[in-house]
Amino acid sequence: MVDTPIGAAGPLPGSEPDEAELYHPHSWLTRYVFSQDAKVIAIQYSGTALAIGLVALVLSWLIRLQLGFPGLFPFLGPAEYYQIITMHGMIMVVYLLTAVFLGGFGNYLIPLMIGARDMVFPYVNMLSYWIYLLAVLVLVASFFAPGGPTGAGWTLYPPQAILSGTPGQEWGIVLMLASLILFIIGFTMGGVNYVVTVLQARAPGMTLMRMPLTIWGIFTATVLALLAFPALFVGAVMMLLDRLLGTSFFMPMIIEAGQRLHYGGGTPILFQHLFWFFGHPEVYIVALPAFGIVSDLISTHARKNIFGYRMMVWAIIAIGGLSFVVWAHHMYVSGMNPYFGFFFATTTLIIAVPTAIKVYNWVLTLWRGDIHLTVPMLFAIAFIVTFLNGGLTGLFLGNVVVDVPLSDTLFVVAHFHMVMGVAPILVIFGGIYHWYPKVTGRMLDERLGLLHFWVTFLGAYLIFFPMHYLGLLGVPRRYFETTGLGFIPASAASLNAFISVVAFVVGAAQVVFVANLIRSLRHGVPAGGNPWHATTLEWQTPDTPPRHGNWGARLPVVYRWPYDYSVPGAAEDFVPQNQPAHAAGAAS
Amino acid sequence: MSLVLVYLAGLGAVSGRWLARQHLAAKPWLSAGPLLSRPAAGGSESAARLGLGAFLAVVGLLFALLVAAYGMRVPPGSAGLPLDPRLLWLTTGFLGLASLLLHRAERAAHRGADEDARANLLAAAAASLVFLGGQGLAWRLIWEAGAGRTVDAAGSFFVLITLLHGLHLAGGLAALARIACGAARTGSPAGLVRSIGLCTLYWDALLVIWLVAFGILFRTPWSGLIDVLCRPPA
Numbered sequence: 001m002v003d004t005p006i007g008a009a010g011p012l013p014g015s016e017p018d019e020a021e022l023y024h025p026h027s028w029l030t031r032y033v034f035s036q037d038a039k040v041i042a043i044q045y046s047g048t049a050l051a052i053g054l055v056a057l058v059l060s061w062l063i064r065l066q067l068g069f070p071g072l073f074p075f076l077g078p079a080e081y082y083q084i085i086t087m088h089g090m091i092m093v094v095y096l097l098t099a100v101f102l103g104g105f106g107n108y109l110i111p112l113m114i115g116a117r118d119m120v121f122p123y124v125n126m127l128s129y130w131i132y133l134l135a136v137l138v139l140v141a142s143f144f145a146p147g148g149p150t151g152a153g154w155t156l157y158p159p160q161a162i163l164s165g166t167p168g169q170e171w172g173i174v175l176m177l178a179s180l181i182l183f184i185i186g187f188t189m190g191g192v193n194y195v196v197t198v199l200q201a202r203a204p205g206m207t208l209m210r211m212p213l214t215i216w217g218i219f220t221a222t223v224l225a226l227l228a229f230p231a232l233f234v235g236a237v238m239m240l241l242d243r244l245l246g247t248s249f250f251m252p253m254i255i256e257a258g259q260r261l262h263y264g265g266g267t268p269i270l271f272q273h274l275f276w277f278f279g280h281p282e283v284y285i286v287a288l289p290a291f292g293i294v295s296d297l298i299s300t301h302a303r304k305n306i307f308g309y310r311m312m313v314w315a316i317i318a319i320g321g322l323s324f325v326v327w328a329h330h331m332y333v334s335g336m337n338p339y340f341g342f343f344f345a346t347t348t349l350i351i352a353v354p355t356a357i358k359v360y361n362w363v364l365t366l367w368r369g370d371i372h373l374t375v376p377m378l379f380a381i382a383f384i385v386t387f388l389n390g391g392l393t394g395l396f397l398g399n400v401v402v403d404v405p406l407s408d409t410l411f412v413v414a415h416f417h418m419v420m421g422v423a424p425i426l427v428i429f430g431g432i433y434h435w436y437p438k439v440t441g442r443m444l445d446e447r448l449g450l451l452h453f454w455v456t457f458l459g460a461y462l463i464f465f466p467m468h469y470l471g472l473l474g475v476p477r478r479y480f481e482t483t484g485l486g487f488i489p490a491s492a493a494s495l496n497a498f499i500s501v502v503a504f505v506v507g508a509a510q511v512v513f514v515a516n517l518i519r520s521l522r523h524g525v526p527a528g529g530n531p532w533h534a535t536t537l538e539w540q541t542p543d544t545p546p547r548h549g550n551w552g553a554r555l556p557v558v559y560r561w562p563y564d565y566s567v568p569g570a571a572e573d574f575v576p577q578n579q580p581a582h583a584a585g586a587a588s
Numbered sequence: 589m590s591l592v593l594v595y596l597a598g599l600g601a602v603s604g605r606w607l608a609r610q611h612l613a614a615k616p617w618l619s620a621g622p623l624l625s626r627p628a629a630g631g632s633e634s635a636a637r638l639g640l641g642a643f644l645a646v647v648g649l650l651f652a653l654l655v656a657a658y659g660m661r662v663p664p665g666s667a668g669l670p671l672d673p674r675l676l677w678l679t680t681g682f683l684g685l686a687s688l689l690l691h692r693a694e695r696a697a698h699r700g701a702d703e704d705a706r707a708n709l710l711a712a713a714a715a716s717l718v719f720l721g722g723q724g725l726a727w728r729l730i731w732e733a734g735a736g737r738t739v740d741a742a743g744s745f746f747v748l749i750t751l752l753h754g755l756h757l758a759g760g761l762a763a764l765a766r767i768a769c770g771a772a773r774t775g776s777p778a779g780l781v782r783s784i785g786l787c788t789l790y791w792d793a794l795l796v797i798w799l800v801a802f803g804i805l806f807r808t809p810w811s812g813l814i815d816v817l818c819r820p821p822a
Contacts, residue, residue, distance in 0.1 A: 120635045192642045200635040209616045226642065227596065230650040234657065238748065246737050247744040249661060265739035270660050273589060274653065305617060313612065324596055561616035 022549055023122045034130075036122035037548050038107045041129045043439070045103030048129075052136050053096035054514075057507050059088040068500025070481055078480040079167040082151030085478070086168075087143075089154030090176070092421065093282065094183060095136055100428055101289040102187070102225065103132060106194050106218045108439065112538035113215050115203025115556045115578075117549045119193045128193065131186030139179040145171035152176075153478065155275055158250035158268050162243040165256075173243060177236045184229045184236075194222045203537070205558030209313070210577070212536050212562040213306065216313055217292020220320045221285045227324070228281035235274035242266070272334055276327040283420055284323040287387075288316055290427035291358055294380045296562075297430055298362055300534045301377035302369030303573055305563035308361040315354035322351040332400050333407045341400045348398035352391065359388055370566065370573075374532075375449035379430030382457045383423050390419025393468065408478070411471025414464045422460045429456070429513070436517070437531050441544050442524030448516040452509055459506035466495050533574050536562045540576050591659070591817040595652040599645055640786050644793045647756060651749070651797045655804050658745045659818030666740045670733040671726055673806045679722030680802060683757075686715035687795045690788040697781040709768050709784065712791070716761055723750050742805070749801045753794065760790050 025031035035041060062084050066076045076084075107125070111118050119125045142149040151167030152160060160166050162173055198219045202211075211219075238249040242263070250271045251263035291312075299306045306312060328336060328344040362384050371377065393415040397403045406412060429452070436444050475482060475492050482488055530539040542552040556578040564575035693708035727750055730736055735743030767783045803814045 121639060188643070188646055192639050192646075195642050196635050196639045200638060207614070207616070208610045209612060209614045226646050227599070227649055230646060231653055234650060234653045237752070238657070241744065241748060245747075247747075248737065248739060248741055249657070249744060262737070265741060267661055270657055273660070274657065277589070277592070277653075309616065310613065317607070321600060325593075561619075563617070 022117055024548070034126060036118070036126045038111050038119045038122070038125060039439075039546065039548075041125055042104050042107035042109075044129050045099055045107060045132065048133055048136055049096050049099040049104060052091055052140070053100075054510070055140075056088050056091035056096060057510060059084045059091070061504060061507055063088060064500035064503040066480065068497040070483055079148075079151060081480045082153070082478075083149045083167050083172070086151050086153055086156075086176075087139075087149050091139070093154065093286075094180070095139065097286045097420075097424055097428075098187070098225070098282070099132060101286060101424070102194070102218065102222060103129065103190060105214075105289060105293065105431060106190070106222065108435070109214055109538060110194055110197055110218060111201070112438075112541065112546060112550060113212050113536055114198060114201065114206050115537050115551070115558060116197060116201035117551060117555070119197045120201050121193050121196070124189045125193050128186045128190035131182055131189065135179045135182035135186060138175055138182060142168065142172045142175035142179075145175060147171055150176045155279070156239070156271075157275075158239060158242065158271050159252065159254060159263070159266070162239065162251070163254070163256060174240065177240045177243070180236045181233060181240075184233045187225060187229060191222045191226045194218065195226070203556050203558055206537075206577075207558075209310070210558055210561045212292070213295035213309070213312055213316070214289070214292040214536075216316050217288040217290070217295075220316050221288040224281045224288070224320050224323060225285045228278045228285065230278075231274045232278035235271050235278075238274075239271065269331075269334060272331050273327070276330040277324075279330060280327040281323045284319055286420060286424045288319065290383065290387075290424045291316065293427050293431045293434075294362065294383050295358075295365075296534075296536065297376050297380035297434055298365050298369075298384075299563050299565060300434075300532050301374050301380070302366050302371045303565045304365055304369035305565055306361070307364040307367075308357070309561065309563065311357055312361055315357045318354040319351060322347060322354070326351055329398050329403070332403045345399055349395065352395060352398075355391060359384060359391075374433075375444070375446060375453055376430045376434035376532075378450075378453045378457075379426045379433065382453070383426040383430065386418055386426060386460070387423040390415055390417075390423055394419060406471060408476050409471035410467050410475045410477050413477045414467035414471055417467075418460075418464050422464065426457070426460075429453070432517075434532065435538075436520070437527030437544075438538055438541075439545055440521055440524070441527055442520050443527045443531060444520045444524060445516050448512055448519075452513045452516065455509035455512075456506055459502050459509065462502040463499050463506065466499055470495060533572070535564055535574050535576050537577055540578050589656050589660075591656045591814075592649070592652050594817060595649060599649075636782065636786060637789070640789060644790070648793070648797065650752070651801060654745070654749055654752070655800060655814065656818050658742075658749075658804055659815070662740055662742050662745065664815075664819065666742045668807075669730060669742055669746055669805065670735050671729055671746075675722060675726055675729075676802060676806060679719045679726070680798065682715045682719040682722065683791075683795050683798060686712045686719065687788070687791040689715060690784065690791050694781065694784045694788050697784050705784070706768070709764065713761060713764050713768070716757060716764075716791075720754055720757060720761075723754050726750065746805050749805065753798055753801065757794055760787065760794065763787060763790075 023036045025035060025037070030036075032040060035044075062076060063081070065073050066081055107119070110116070139149075145168075147168050147170045149168050150156070150161065150172035152162075152173060156173070156176070162169060166173075168176075198211075198215060238247075241247045242249050242251050246262055248263045248266040250268050251261075251266035252268065253264040254261045295306050295312060326344060326347045328340060329348045332341060332344075366381075393411070397406060397412065397415060433444055433449055436442075470492055471477075473488065473492055475488055475496075483493065527544065529541065529544045532539070537556055537558070538546075540556060541550055558577050559580050560575060560577055562577050564570070564577075566573050567575055689708045689712035693705045693712060696702075696705035696708055727747060730743050730746055733743075736747045737744065763783075764787055767780055767787065770780055770783070799810070800814060802808060803811045804818065
């Protein structure tokens with residue numbers, strides 16, 4: 001794209017629909033099932049991801065049953081426990097968070113927020129979803145396979161992941177790896193689509209520096225994912241060959257039950273490099289869209305322009321770049337050259353700088369804003385606090401000397417869940433409360449939303465704050481059973497039981513959310529086109545919910561950035577992006 | 589992982605150069621109205637090319653990771669593969685020929701020389717099939733010699749890299765077949781110049797990827813350079 005002065009531009013290009021390139025469904029099946037409309041695909045992605053996410057939520061209850069009340073539930077043995085923690089972790093990180101942010105929010109918001117009619121490759125976009133669904137089904141199939149799902153832990157470290165002592169060694173690990181490979185193929189199709197759409201299909205006037213931060217976050221996260229997932233793909237294929245063909249990419253010489261296996265010469269550390277080369281950017285693949293969405297939520301609901309827009313954009317790009325040179329801080333305890341440890345500790349601290357800039361800017365956006373404590377705003381503020389908490393403990397763990405004693409304790413579990421679990425999920429909820437009126441034309445019930453928010457937010461803190469303390473006490477993670485260990489005080493068991501009870505309550509609160517989603521479809525208050533009085537393009541569509549093609553006869557033209565709130569002299573306290581200067585009164 | 593970081597640095601340099609032209613220092617809150625952004629010339633054509641470029645960047649990274657993994661896993665003094673490299677020089681020649689023929693097809697389509705373009709497309713597809721057949725034969729020879737599961741893993745990497753590379757080429761052949769069918773249906777490939785151009789770019793990229801892989805799997809004039817990039821420091 002090139003930017004030109006308006007006077008030199010002549011007639012606005014691209015303001016008429018290109019009928020040849022806009023796919024039109026011809027049947028119910030192609031409109032709602034095998035749809036090529038990004039909005040339908042977004043709902044399919046989100047529905048599938050939330051469904052499999054609920055499975056992972058139930059798995060987390062089972063984990064808490066064992067940790068809080070060990071030995072009380074005979075159906076939870078060590079093998080089942082490891083299978084449950086593995087599936088919980090993998091589902092949450094890959095199949096829920098990545099899929100919802102990029103497949104769900106990405107598909108729905110990219111075309112609408114940049115003023116496009118659809119993704120540039122709608123057919124490929126449709127394939128992306130169906131391959132994702134296949135990946136989910138293959139993963140779910142492992143629950144029913146002989147031996148059950150893999151219990152290798154969500155990091156799937158070899159050699160134990162494919163050795164006979166690990167649950168799910170026969171089918172579970174094969175299905176997990178196959179599912180990941182499918183997921184990555186499907187994501188690549190979608191990801192290329194998102195990138196090209198952002199770069200090529202923006203409405204006239206939508207320069208890069210007029211894009212909402214939500215789009216910047218999703219766009220940069222997509223680039224990250226396109227460059228990070230190949231490492232997981234390579235690792236998964238190599239491990240699959242080790243498991244099925246007997247190669248020794250990762251498998252060293254091993255004696256199992258007195259017998260020497262045919263493996264030899266492999267390096268498990270190689271897998272760790274590949275895994276974390278994907279694994280650390282994955283944190284930002286989830287976090288960057290969350291950053292973007294939160295920026296838009298707080299600006300809209302505080303009726304104030306985002307503070308430091310340029311710095312926010314630069315910080316997103318900087319975080320994206322730096323996220324590729326910090327991966328080995330996950331491997332301090334695997335053993336490495338001390339200079340490497342120093343390097344990765346330094347890069348880890350450096351990446352905190354652009355992240356901190358974002359936090360400061362959010363706070364300064366709120367400063368003296370006209371804050372409306374709507375449900376989306378509450379979730380956005382909760383995210384800022386939670387991400388800050390989780391990020392600070394990340395600074396502890398980024399240092400080698402602190403990480404080594406804490407690495408195998410619940411401190412890491414607490415840190416990770418705050419920064420990568422609770423924080424982005426709060427944004428998902430905030431985003432759903434914010435955009436549900438555009439998707440359905442109806443508002444979600446606010447009282448149920450408030451109930452959902454407070455139970456989830458306070459409950460998450462009651463779960464994970466004490467867990468940091470348990471970690472500092474030395475309570476190990478991944479252990480099936482910790483009772484009777486001399487170095488753990490008896491009070492730790494009581495605290496674990498307390499955490500479990502709260503976890504059940506927080507989990508149950510999600511039923512309120514799902515019920516609200518369903519109930520409001522029919523009984524929600526009609527939302528109108530722009531219930532939040534927001535400036536961005538998705539709220540300016542001629543129809544709500546937007547029809548296929550989004551914009552009716554003519555594409556929108558963008559005249560301004562997306563954060564013109566409380567503009568002095570303007571007729572209203574917001575000026576939409578597609579409103580010409582003369583129509584906005586004295587705006588800007 | 590040096591090769592991967594070099595690859596990413598290259599991508600970063602290209603992206604950075606592009607970003608530098610995107611007015612990222614603009615103050616959008618001050619510029620209501622005066623700037624319009626318009627698509628670069630070409631519209632959907634440039635979208636397709638950009639899409640393919642993005643995909644090839646991902647594919648390139650995939651193979652860079654495999655080559656880097658080879659450098660970390662296979663010892664420098666590996667005994668090598670029980671395969672006469674002349675077979676692979678031959679298959680490499682066919683892949684290069686396919687790429688060349690696609691360039692000729694593209695030029696012919698530009699000129700409107702329908703028959704010439706169609707003949708070159710078919711010849712490129714045939715050369716690619718010969719390449720795949722040769723790779724398959726090498727694959728089989730390696731596996732039957734038991735080199736696919738040795739401790740030094742060189743054979744395992746050969747199997748893995750040629751398999752993934754072959755799958756990508758097979759996907760390209762499917763696209764090429766679709767283009768050829770389109771050309772036959774419309775009676776002229778001239779309207780499909782864009783598609784042939786995309787295939788040409790794809791084949792060129794797969795040729796470069798194969799040359800890098802070939803350079804690490806066997807001793808070639810460019811193997812030394814690849815060794816420097818993908819072997820961890822001693």
